[in-house]
Amino acid sequence: MALTLMKGSEAIAEAAIRAGCRYFFGYPITPQTEIPEYMSARMPEIGGCFLQAESEVGAINMVYGAAGTGARVLTSSSSPGVSLKQEGISYIAASELPCVIMNVMRGGPGLGSIQAGQGDYFQATKGGGHGDYHLVVFAPASVQEAIDLMSVAFDTADKYRNPVMVVADGMICQMMEPVVLPEMQDYKIDYSVKTWAANGRGMSKPQRAIINSLYINTEDLDMLNERLQATYRVIEANEVRYEAYNLEGAEIVCTAFGTVARITKSAIDDLKEEGINVGLIRPITLWPFPYKQLHDAAVAPGVKAVLDVELNAGQMLEDVKLAVNGEQKVDFFGHYGSHMPTPEEIKEKLLSMREVL
Amino acid sequence: MAVVFEKTKMLTDTVFHYCPGCNHGIAHRLVAESIEDLGLEDNVIGVAPVGCAVFAYNYFNCDMYEAAHGRAPAVATGIKRVHPEVCVFTYQGDGDLASIGTNEIVHAAHRGEKLTVIFINNAIYGMTGGQMAPTTLVGQKTTTSPYGRSEEWCGAPIKICEMLSQIPGCYYAERVALNSTANIIKAKKAITKAFRYQMEGHGLNIVEVLSTCPTNWGLSPVEAMKWLEENMIPYYPLGVYKDKGAE
Numbered sequence: 001m002a003l004t005l006m007k008g009s010e011a012i013a014e015a016a017i018r019a020g021c022r023y024f025f026g027y028p029i030t031p032q033t034e035i036p037e038y039m040s041a042r043m044p045e046i047g048g049c050f051l052q053a054e055s056e057v058g059a060i061n062m063v064y065g066a067a068g069t070g071a072r073v074l075t076s077s078s079s080p081g082v083s084l085k086q087e088g089i090s091y092i093a094a095s096e097l098p099c100v101i102m103n104v105m106r107g108g109p110g111l112g113s114i115q116a117g118q119g120d121y122f123q124a125t126k127g128g129g130h131g132d133y134h135l136v137v138f139a140p141a142s143v144q145e146a147i148d149l150m151s152v153a154f155d156t157a158d159k160y161r162n163p164v165m166v167v168a169d170g171m172i173c174q175m176m177e178p179v180v181l182p183e184m185q186d187y188k189i190d191y192s193v194k195t196w197a198a199n200g201r202g203m204s205k206p207q208r209a210i211i212n213s214l215y216i217n218t219e220d221l222d223m224l225n226e227r228l229q230a231t232y233r234v235i236e237a238n239e240v241r242y243e244a245y246n247l248e249g250a251e252i253v254c255t256a257f258g259t260v261a262r263i264t265k266s267a268i269d270d271l272k273e274e275g276i277n278v279g280l281i282r283p284i285t286l287w288p289f290p291y292k293q294l295h296d297a298a299v300a301p302g303v304k305a306v307l308d309v310e311l312n313a314g315q316m317l318e319d320v321k322l323a324v325n326g327e328q329k330v331d332f333f334g335h336y337g338s339h340m341p342t343p344e345e346i347k348e349k350l351l352s353m354r355e356v357l
Numbered sequence: 358m359a360v361v362f363e364k365t366k367m368l369t370d371t372v373f374h375y376c377p378g379c380n381h382g383i384a385h386r387l388v389a390e391s392i393e394d395l396g397l398e399d400n401v402i403g404v405a406p407v408g409c410a411v412f413a414y415n416y417f418n419c420d421m422y423e424a425a426h427g428r429a430p431a432v433a434t435g436i437k438r439v440h441p442e443v444c445v446f447t448y449q450g451d452g453d454l455a456s457i458g459t460n461e462i463v464h465a466a467h468r469g470e471k472l473t474v475i476f477i478n479n480a481i482y483g484m485t486g487g488q489m490a491p492t493t494l495v496g497q498k499t500t501t502s503p504y505g506r507s508e509e510w511c512g513a514p515i516k517i518c519e520m521l522s523q524i525p526g527c528y529y530a531e532r533v534a535l536n537s538t539a540n541i542i543k544a545k546k547a548i549t550k551a552f553r554y555q556m557e558g559h560g561l562n563i564v565e566v567l568s569t570c571p572t573n574w575g576l577s578p579v580e581a582m583k584w585l586e587e588n589m590i591p592y593y594p595l596g597v598y599k600d601k602g603a604e
Contacts, residue, residue: 023435023438023439025435049438049439051434051438053431053464054431054460054461054463054464055460057428057431057460057461058428058431058434058460058461058464059431061424061425061428061431061432061435061461062431062432062434062435062438063435064422064424064425064428064431064432064435065404065422065431065432065433065434065435065436065437065438065439066435066436066438066439067435068422068432068435068436069435069436069439069440071439073435087425088425088428091425198402198420198421198422198436199402199420199440199443200399200400200401200402200419200420200440200443200444201399201400201420202399202401202402202418202419202420202421203366203398203399203418203419204399208418208419208420208421209420209421210414210420210421210422210423211421211422211423212414212421212422212423213423214411214412214423
């Protein structure tokens with residue numbers, strides 16, 4: 001396999017295309033602008049569509065329009081822009097449409113900063129917009145993993161007719177790494193499979209397509225919500241992804257996602273050389289969250305504490321505590337968005353925890 | 358017995374929820390008939406708004422979307438970019454298109470999106486119960502302008518055809534009314550033209566339809582027609598604002 005040195009944002013864009021994505025609607029915002037830039041050059045080469053929308057609101061509604069036709073469609077943005085998309089994301093989830101949304105998280109709240117952040121964890125995993133819904137949320141920790149997850153993201157969206165969010169941070173998109181790209185997939189919409197999708201042939205189909213999230217009768221809205229919740233239960237049962245690292249004989253189990261998990265791994269590796277064993281549970285799906293796997297790791301014999309590390313004030317921490325369910329001590333180390341922790345800081349935190357265990 | 362008239366098959370048999378005397382019913386029929394007249398029955402996707410026409414997906418007998426408030430032109434853009442050969446239309450009211458959705462319609466026009474936009478202007482928010490719209494006339498009383506719309510406080514009512522016709526990407530803009538048989542015939546011609554232009558590869562095409570809201574205007578259907586003639590048409594003159602196809 002030939003390795004190519006690629007910038008994260010461009011690798012993600014190319015991976016989406018190779019997963020069959022032929023429609024991209026976006027709006028410039030740092031630190032993800034290289035994704036629309038790449039798409040604007042690449043889509044015309046393969047007969048796809050890149051369109052720069054008038055706003056993030058416009059972009060997500062274009063996604064809603066294209067997703068309703070059954071096409072593979074992507075939008076990307078960064079934190080403040082993703083906030084603007086939330087209205088549309090709620091409609092897409094309620095209308096049971098597949099699509100992929102990239103959030104290249106930066107520091108927040110407000111305009112925040114343009115450096116990496118993880119402060120959109122709550123927004124991504126707990127809903128984000130109005131109503132009872134979930135996105136499937138993937139959190140890659142390297143450029144290669146981001147590439148590999150793009151086709152998984154599109155397949156998962158199609159499988160469950162549910163929007164999927166891929167959260168990266170500014171670091172993943174801005175750094176260059178040697179990667180292997182997958183083969184090109186030429187995705188064609190099959191209207192005999194996607195019978196719910198709109199193609200304009202309403203008159204000759206057994207049932208015309210109605211892409212809609214309005215259910216004015218209580219019973220009808222109940223039915224939609226029950227269907228959505230049933231889908232979420234299936235996703236929770238089947239789609240949890242996580243990485244377990246160095247759990248064997250660990251005294252402390254760390255939890256972290258994305259770039260921060262990589263930095264945490266460096267600290268773990270350093271400590272291992274000093275004869276201290278620390279493990280890591282890295283959720284790859286932030287929703288569904290690996291509650292059971294983390295619980296089991298946290299209460300394993302010899303484990304004395306859990307340390308959650310994040311680039312925010314402690315958002316995943318709430319899920320970590322739910323997973324551990326009071327059966328283990330949980331500590332937190334983090335910086336606010338844009339202030340990336342170093343391996344030394346994490347190591348120091350782990351050593352200080354160890355002193356009082 | 359010879360059949361001399363049939364309801365267009367582009368409308369379902371679902372009973373309209375519209376109030377007595379409301380012009381949405383006429384507008385729906387003209388849109389549906391135009392689609393059928395052009396032979397687009399099995400090649401069309403519509404986008405309904407938020408507003409009184411929110412249930413339009415139950416009435417137009419074709420693939421339909423229900424869009425978020427004001428976003429129909431963006432939704433239609435997404436559809437049209439996937440299916441450039443399919444006729445795509447939006448059906449929007451004045452709160453939807455002229456207030457919360459101005460960004461979407463202005464940029465769809467600027468991009469010259471090959472769409473047909475049916476814009477119902479009845480100078481009020483109907484569905485939420487008669488609030489001031491961006492098209493509410495100066496002095497007009499609504500539930501949020503109980504003393505009459507003040508131009509000093511709220512500005513002048515927005516003129517969509519005048520505004521959009523200035524945009525290079527706007528191909529066709531005409532304002533019609535449904536207050537007389539003659540005007541309904543003119544409206545039908547305008548709507549058909551707006552669909553025909555799209556299928557000839559042109560955009561953006563908009564028909565603004567001045568429409569009554571007897572319920573929220575507090576008038577009888579007949580009085581409402583008279584009010585429209587005496588108050589709306591003078592401020593919103595009927596006619597063609599742009600027709601690149603006729604140039």
